[in-house]
Amino acid sequence: xxxxxxxxxxxxxxxxxxxxxxxxxxxxxxxxxxxxxxxxxxxxxxxxxxxxxxxxxxxxxxxxxxxxxxxxxxxxxxxxxxxxxxxxxxxxxxxxxxxxxxxxxxxxxxxxxxxxxxxxxxxxxxxxxxxxxxxxxxxxxxxxxxxxxxxxxxxxxxxxxxxxxxxxxxxxxxxxxxxxxxxxxxxxxxxxxxxxxxxxxx
Amino acid sequence: xxxxxxxxxxxxxxxxxxxxxxxxxxxxxxxxxxxxxxxxxxxxxxxxxxxxxxxxxxxxxxxxxxxxxxxxxxxxxxxxxxxxxxxxxxxxxxxxxxxxxxxxxxxxxxxxxxxxxxxxxxxxxxxxxxxxxxxxxxxxxxxxxxxxxxxxxxxxxxxxxxxxxxxxxxxxxxxxxxxxxxxxxxxxxxxxxxxxxxxxxxxxxxxxxxxxxxxxxxxxxxxxxxxxxxxxxxxxxxxxxxxxxxxxxxxxxxxxxxxxxxxxxxxxxxxxxxxxxxxxxxxxxxxxxxxxxxxxxxxxxxxxxxxxxxxxxxxxxxxxxxxxxxxxxxxxxxxxxxxxxxxxxxxxxxxxxxxxxxxxxxxxxxxxxxxxxxxxxxxxxxxxxxxxxxxxxxxxxxxxxxxxxxxxxxxxxxxxxxxxxxxxxxxxxxxxxxxxxxxxxxxxxxxxxxxxxxxxxxxxxxxxxxxxxxxxxxxxxxxxxxxxxxxxxxxxxxxxxxxxxxxxxxxxxxxxxxxxxxxxxxxxxxxxxxxxxxxxxxxxxxxxxxxxxxxxxxxxxxxxxxxxxxxxxxxxxxxxxxxxxxxxxxxxxxxxxxxxxxxxxxxxxxxxxxxxxxxxx
Numbered sequence: 001x002x003x004x005x006x007x008x009x010x011x012x013x014x015x016x017x018x019x020x021x022x023x024x025x026x027x028x029x030x031x032x033x034x035x036x037x038x039x040x041x042x043x044x045x046x047x048x049x050x051x052x053x054x055x056x057x058x059x060x061x062x063x064x065x066x067x068x069x070x071x072x073x074x075x076x077x078x079x080x081x082x083x084x085x086x087x088x089x090x091x092x093x094x095x096x097x098x099x100x101x102x103x104x105x106x107x108x109x110x111x112x113x114x115x116x117x118x119x120x121x122x123x124x125x126x127x128x129x130x131x132x133x134x135x136x137x138x139x140x141x142x143x144x145x146x147x148x149x150x151x152x153x154x155x156x157x158x159x160x161x162x163x164x165x166x167x168x169x170x171x172x173x174x175x176x177x178x179x180x181x182x183x184x185x186x187x188x189x190x191x192x193x194x195x196x197x198x199x200x201x202x
Numbered sequence: 203x204x205x206x207x208x209x210x211x212x213x214x215x216x217x218x219x220x221x222x223x224x225x226x227x228x229x230x231x232x233x234x235x236x237x238x239x240x241x242x243x244x245x246x247x248x249x250x251x252x253x254x255x256x257x258x259x260x261x262x263x264x265x266x267x268x269x270x271x272x273x274x275x276x277x278x279x280x281x282x283x284x285x286x287x288x289x290x291x292x293x294x295x296x297x298x299x300x301x302x303x304x305x306x307x308x309x310x311x312x313x314x315x316x317x318x319x320x321x322x323x324x325x326x327x328x329x330x331x332x333x334x335x336x337x338x339x340x341x342x343x344x345x346x347x348x349x350x351x352x353x354x355x356x357x358x359x360x361x362x363x364x365x366x367x368x369x370x371x372x373x374x375x376x377x378x379x380x381x382x383x384x385x386x387x388x389x390x391x392x393x394x395x396x397x398x399x400x401x402x403x404x405x406x407x408x409x410x411x412x413x414x415x416x417x418x419x420x421x422x423x424x425x426x427x428x429x430x431x432x433x434x435x436x437x438x439x440x441x442x443x444x445x446x447x448x449x450x451x452x453x454x455x456x457x458x459x460x461x462x463x464x465x466x467x468x469x470x471x472x473x474x475x476x477x478x479x480x481x482x483x484x485x486x487x488x489x490x491x492x493x494x495x496x497x498x499x500x501x502x503x504x505x506x507x508x509x510x511x512x513x514x515x516x517x518x519x520x521x522x523x524x525x526x527x528x529x530x531x532x533x534x535x536x537x538x539x540x541x542x543x544x545x546x547x548x549x550x551x552x553x554x555x556x557x558x559x560x561x562x563x564x565x566x567x568x569x570x571x572x573x574x575x576x577x578x579x580x581x582x583x584x585x586x587x588x589x590x591x592x593x594x595x596x597x598x599x600x601x602x603x604x605x606x607x608x609x610x611x612x613x614x615x616x617x618x619x620x621x622x623x624x625x626x627x628x629x630x631x632x633x634x635x636x637x638x639x640x641x642x643x644x645x646x647x648x649x650x651x652x653x654x655x656x657x658x659x660x661x662x663x664x665x666x667x668x669x670x671x672x673x674x675x676x677x678x679x680x681x682x683x684x685x686x687x688x689x690x691x692x693x694x695x696x697x698x699x700x701x702x703x704x705x706x707x708x709x710x711x712x713x714x715x716x717x718x719x720x721x722x723x724x725x726x727x728x729x730x731x732x733x734x735x736x737x738x739x740x741x742x743x744x745x746x747x748x749x750x751x752x753x754x755x756x757x758x759x760x761x762x763x764x765x766x767x768x769x770x771x772x773x774x775x776x777x778x779x780x781x782x783x784x785x786x787x788x789x790x791x792x793x794x795x796x797x798x799x800x801x802x803x804x805x806x807x808x809x810x811x812x813x814x815x816x817x818x819x
Contacts, residue, residue, distance in 0.1 A: 011750060042753030 001031050002176050005058035006105075009037045009065040009076040016066065018107050018149055018161055023064075025165035031176045033058065037075045044078055051083040052096065060101035060175060061141075063132070067108035070121070070128045080135065089139045101175065101182075102136035103191065104129060104146040105168065111151035125150075126189045142182065147171055148190040167192050174199045212249045213256075213485050216242045221484075232329050232547075233579055235484050239491020250492060257489040257554065262441070263482030264551050266475055267327075268452045269437050271356050272459015273472050283350050290347055290528055291354020294542070297520045298323035305512065310566065313369040317561050318570065320362045321553060322513060324355045326546035328483070329581050334541070344534040348541045359548050360453045366552065370560045394447075401447040405440060405454060409461025414648075417467045421644040421659055433474040466647045469640065469658040473666035483547075490550050490575065499572050509573035514580070518543040533592065540588045544581045545574030615640065615671050617662040617692060618682040619650060622708055622729060626682060627655060637680070638671045663691045665699060673700045681707040684729075686714040693721050719771050735760055762792050 006026065010019050013036070027034035035054065041047075055061060065072045087094050106129075114120040115128070129146055136143040149164045156164075171191060174180040185191055185198040216238035224234030242249040250256070303319025310318065330352060339345040413436075420432050440458050441451035462468060499506055518539050525535035553571050556562040616627055616637040623641070630637050639657045641647050647659045660667040662683075673679065679696055683689045689707060696703050706725040709715035715726050735756045742752035766788045774781050 013748060014751070038750035039748060042750040 002059040002178060003057065004032045004060050004062060004172060004176055005054055006032060006034045006062045006064055006172075007037060007076070007079065008035060009063075009073045009079075011038055011073050011075075013038075016107070018152055018156065018164060019064070019066065021161045021165040022105070022107075022149075022168045025169040026172050029169070029172060029176070032172060037079060038073075041075065044075060046075075046079060046082050048082050048085070051079065052085075052088060055083070055100075056096055058100070060103065061097075062103045062105055062147075062172070064105040065107075067106045067125075067128075070123075071131075072106075084135070084139060095140065098140040100141050101144060102132075102139075102141040103144045103175070104132055105148075106146055107149045107152055109151075109153040111154065115150065124189065144182065144185055145188055145191045145193075147192050149192075164192075167195060170195060170199065209250060209256075212242055213488055216249075217484050217488060231484075232326070232487055233582065235487035236491035236494075236575060236579070239488035240494055240496075242488070243492030243494065245494070245496040246492075253489050253492050257486060257493065260482045260486035260489060261551060261554070263479050263484075263486050264548075265441055265451045265455050266437055266479035267483060268356065268359075269455035269459045270472060270475060270479060271353075272456040272461075273463050273468055274459075276463045283346070283353070286347055286350035286528075287354045290524055291351045291358070293524045293527060294351050294521060295323045295355060295358050297523065298517055301516050301520055302513070305516065314562055314566060317366060317369050317556050318566070320365065321549050321556070322545055322570070322574070323517075324359065324362075324546040324548045324552075325352060325517075325542040326544050326578050326581065327352045327356060328547055329544065329578055330541050333582060333585050339537075344530070344537045344541075347528075347530065347534070347538055351542055355546070355548070359552075360456065362552065363452070363555070366556055366561055367559055397447045401443055401454075402457065404443070405458050406461055408436075409458055409465070413462060413465060413467070417465075417470075417659075418644050418648060421467070421470075426661070429470065430474045433471050434478065436471075437475060466651050466657055466659045469638075469667055469670040470660040473660070473664065473670040476666060476670065486550075487547070490547075490571075494572055494575055495568055498568055502569055506569055506572050506576070509569060510576045510580070513545055513573055513577050514543045536592070537588060540584045541581075543584070544577040546578075549574045613638070613672055613676040613678075615668075615673060615676050615679045616682070617679060618684070619646065619655070619657050620682065620684060622684075623680075623682040624650065624655075626680065631655075638676070640667070640671055663688055663695060665695060668695065668699070673703060676700075676703060678704045678706060681705065683708075684710055686710065686717055689714075690717060690721065693718065693723060697721070715767070716771055716774055731760075731763075759792060762788075 008019075008023065010016055013019050013023070023034065026032055033054070037046075063072065063076065065076055071077070084090065084097075085094070088096050106125075108115075108125075110119075110121055115123065115125050117123075121128070125146060125148055132146075133143050147168060171180070179200045181198050181200060188194060188198075191198070217235060220238030220241065221231045221234035224237055225231060240246050243253070299316075299319040299322075301319075302322045303315045306315035306318045330348060334345050334348060417429070417432070420429050436458065437455050440454045444451040444454035462471060465471075521539035521542055522535060525538050530538060550571060553562065553567045553574075557564060557567045614630065614635055614637040616623060616630070616639045619627060619639050619641040620643075623639070627637060627639055636656070639655060640660055640662045641650075641657055642659070642661045644659050647657045650657045658671070660670075662668065662671075673696070679692075679700075681689050681692055683692065686709070689709075693705060693707070696705060704725075705723050707718050707723050707727075708729050709718055709726050710729050712728065715728055718726050738759075739752045739756040742755065743749050747755075770781065770784060770788070773784060
């Protein structure tokens, strides 16, 4: 069983039904540590040593956050800036994260149509998340396509929300139990494009 | 009695008239005293009688000065400056003594030449330090070099006083009070050494162990003049003891000063002794001025002019050489050399001493004293000249000098070290700022000292203590005194005497804050406001509000509350009813605002902007 760290950032989680649901679906799973950055560091004073120890105690890191301005909420950037130190996360001697998997779990207001070449947002989610892919690469981590929930603005039904939350739980369980086929998963733009193809039956 | 009072009146009145006049002309107080002495002396109005006697009595000012020098000399500061002090100071004193002594050999026997060399190698601590302070260059690198050399000279006085008697050529009948400094002849050798050692260890014991409980007991009576009496008794007592065992009283009080330099009562002692020292030295300078022999100067104008030029010239060259040896940049070297090229007030004491002890004859001493006095007269003028030349040479010098001061001069005074002051002090110390901490509760000071804080005892609303704490060159004073009346008194004092000093204050409540705002203080924190909000934030968290939300609410509340302070302040006195209604209005606004922040609808509104399907194609 692999240990999974979920780094979570939402400045007002009470207002995000999808994030509440996704959190509720995974935070009590065995082997999963759910870490709410805004709760741990309301004043942004991140304890770097503590965060690095957390990372090293887990086999993979999931960054769960709303897709604000084509990126993550401010504290997530602060976390990346401070915790991924040269000589620890990257550089010749920076091998602390080597081989761990890297997964983004993001929720966005815009729908699938808006994230394409001629859509409102001009670029695809895959294109817009390339900085994170590059980050994973530099840290020698194993990158996975982002777990993506789109179209939140339309007011998603309770049913749909809980469906996404269950998929999220399925992905994390598979990662934990080693039943996710990384090669197959990487062929899709989103990790949750077709979970049945990527996850082997245990 | 009447005669004594009349004499005293003449001295004091002359000082009171001449010193402000001299200061107006940019000459500094010491030149004022000297001028006053000339005016009331035998060559002026002939108002005073026994100058020698006065001079002899007021020499005690020098003893006090050395006590104060000792108080300034914490062992750690001494260690920090050890290289400039020993290196530059030593080089300057040795080279100057040798050069001046060598020149003097042309007309004097070697013993006298050595005495003259040693005496003239010293510069004027009083004039130079005063000028450095007035010009704001105390904390620049040439300023520190100059200070180091002066410090070494102050120390060098002690061995010089020890060497001088060995150079005596004439036997002088020393009466009962003839030798102030050394009289070791009565006892057999071994006993002399034993008694001397005992006396010195007694001073150490007194300073290290006995002084604290004694001062604490006295301070707890809260009768200020008793503390002054104790401080004076300490200095006078040590002088007497030293004289009795045949050591220099100056050396004894200096030692006592060093031992007490780390005591919490240091600033209090300093400010208590300072006025006595100032007055005694002032009268000493007046008597020096009065003793200037104008008949002699007139008769030997050429000789004295040559002596002055020779003195300044030789010292100036030696100082330039010292500057080169210690790699001083060119511009600093010029200032360094000009600052220290004069003879000093110690020369008056030492020449006087040398004359009384039969080391130098009167006809050698008199022209030299005149030359030293004239060289001191010239020093402020040389400073003015140097400033002119330097300013002409380089326009941007001013800016660079100011920069250095800013870097060095981040001195902070923390007035009041109670509950709030303690945490504030800990925070500042942790941030690398070492404030001068003052508190008026002797018991409190004692406890905090044991915890390793550098706290000094004293009533901060006294101007002299403020001065001793370094208000003149501090950048900021923090007032954490709970008693608003005391705090106001202090603010008033600071604004009046140290207008450059920034003020940061703590107010126990809103009305106290308004009172401070009345006085123009702008950096004010209400004492309990911060803790109240932090506690409120904790409570929200316990009630299940997300920590980030609780933090944000706290910050919004703080900001809004602080924002409305000026507005509330404006009307708080004019109209109580309006004040109350506005206060309530602000609270209502605040509630509204915070509700809005909690409102979830906003989020969905925002999210809509991120979709709306396609853009125009």
